[in-house]
Amino acid sequence: MRPSVAVDLGGGLTLAHPVVAASGCLGSGRDVPALVDLHRLAAVVTRSLTRAPSKGAPTTRAAETASGFLSWVGLQNPGVEEFVEVDLPRLTRFGTPVIASIAGSTLDEYVRMASWLHVQPGISGLEIYLGTPDHERRGDPFFSHLERIREVVGTVSRLSRVPVFVKLPALLPDLVATARACVRDGAHGLTLIDAVPGLAVDAGRLRSKLAGPVGGLSGPAIKPIALAAVYRVSSALPDVPIMGVGGIATGEDGVEFLLAGATAVQVGTAMLVNPSAPVEIARGILTYLKDKGIGSPAELRGRLRVRGDEEAPGRADDDGMPGGTAAGRTGSVPWGSTP
Numbered sequence: 349m350r351p352s353v354a355v356d357l358g359g360g361l362t363l364a365h366p367v368v369a370a371s372g373c374l375g376s377g378r379d380v381p382a383l384v385d386l387h388r389l390a391a392v393v394t395r396s397l398t399r400a401p402s403k404g405a406p407t408t409r410a411a412e413t414a415s416g417f418l419s420w421v422g423l424q425n426p427g428v429e430e431f432v433e434v435d436l437p438r439l440t441r442f443g444t445p446v447i448a449s450i451a452g453s454t455l456d457e458y459v460r461m462a463s464w465l466h467v468q469p470g471i472s473g474l475e476i477y478l479g480t481p482d483h484e485r486r487g488d489p490f491f492s493h494l495e496r497i498r499e500v501v502g503t504v505s506r507l508s509r510v511p512v513f514v515k516l517p518a519l520l521p522d523l524v525a526t527a528r529a530c531v532r533d534g535a536h537g538l539t540l541i542d543a544v545p546g547l548a549v550d551a552g553r554l555r556s557k558l559a560g561p562v563g564g565l566s567g568p569a570i571k572p573i574a575l576a577a578v579y580r581v582s583s584a585l586p587d588v589p590i591m592g593v594g595g596i597a598t599g600e601d602g603v604e605f606l607l608a609g610a611t612a613v614q615v616g617t618a619m620l621v622n623p624s625a626p627v628e629i630a631r632g633i634l635t636y637l638k639d640k641g642i643g644s645p646a647e648l649r650g651r652l653r654v655r656g657d658e659e660a661p662g663r664a665d666d667d668g669m670p671g672g673t674a675a676g677r678t679g680s681v682p683w684g685s686t687p
Contacts, residue, residue, distance in 0.1 A: 351637035352644050353630060355612050357589045359511030359536050361472050363390040363612060365630040366645045367602060370593050370616035371396055371449040384623040386442035396451040396477045399461055401427035411548045411557035416569030417617045418548050420560035423451055428461050432468055440470030447473040453483045458500050466508040473511045475539055476504060491517055494526060498533050505534025513591060515539040518577045527581045537589035540577045544570050567617040571595025575608050582609025582650055599632010606645055607652040
């Protein structure tokens with residue numbers, strides 16, 4: 349049997365394989381042809397777009413940490429109108445699905461950007477980024493208040509003709525409850541997780557390494573956090589498409605996220621070192637499927653063994669893997685979640 353690595357995220361969004369370039373890694377696409385063949389990418393999530401152009405944060409913007417990468421870019425982007433006029437045609441000519449990440453400072457900005465983008469040829473989906481300051485709520489990030497998340501998600505989802513994914517941070521008081529609220533308000537799927545807040549210190553110079561000074565931690569250091577988030581949410585919402593992101597650099601990493609309940613994965617930090625990482629990761633997933641005799645990523649999704657389940661009678665398939673999907677899990681989900 350030759351497995352198929354194609355993935356159906358629903359809502360008309362089908363990917364050639366389950367590995368997507370995460371937001372920000374390819375900028376707005378201007379340098380992409382020199383870095384990677386877009387034909388070979390399953391999809392591209394754009395850098396988070398704002399209504400007006402943004403020069404981004406002052407330098408220094410990035411610093412290495414143990415097993416991770418700390419950055420504070422500040423949403424540098426050309427603005428949504430220039431992106432549509434100049435950058436989107438460059439991306440869409442390759443035929444690769446483009447998912448536009450949107451970031452606003454008010455509810456109206458999210459609405460205006462979604463209204464502008466969802467009708468553009470080549471835009472296959474929207475991803476709502478909620479880490480920006482809410483200028484209507486004292487500058488708190490949008491994800492700080494569930495009612496604001498619901499306002500943004502509900503309004504954008506109702507007007508959009510393309511699937512809407514909501515990118516959530518892991519460190520919410522109740523991630524599962526927030527995810528469920530997003531889906532109830534119309535989100536088609538979820539992206540888990542956003543970068544984790546972090547600080548790097550240069551003790552010799554008595555100063556922070558980033559101008560921020562707090563930035564977003566990505567890379568291998570956050571992979572266990574991301575896996576836990578995907579597992580918890582997919583256990584509670586097994587029918588909701590989830591794109592897992594956080595520390596994915598190899599085919600094995602991708603497989604782990606699929607087993608935990610992701611439908612597809614996004615690759616970010618690894619692309620900064622190897623722009624072809626998504627293609628290599630997709631090959632690794634295909635090799636795994638062949639070795640295990642599994643027909644597709646969909647058949648792999650949610651088949652994570654939970655310690656104790658494998659001893660229960662009748663729990664294993666002929667291939668030695670536990671039967672069923674995330675909906676059939678019996679393991680407990682910690683941190684007060686409500687699956």
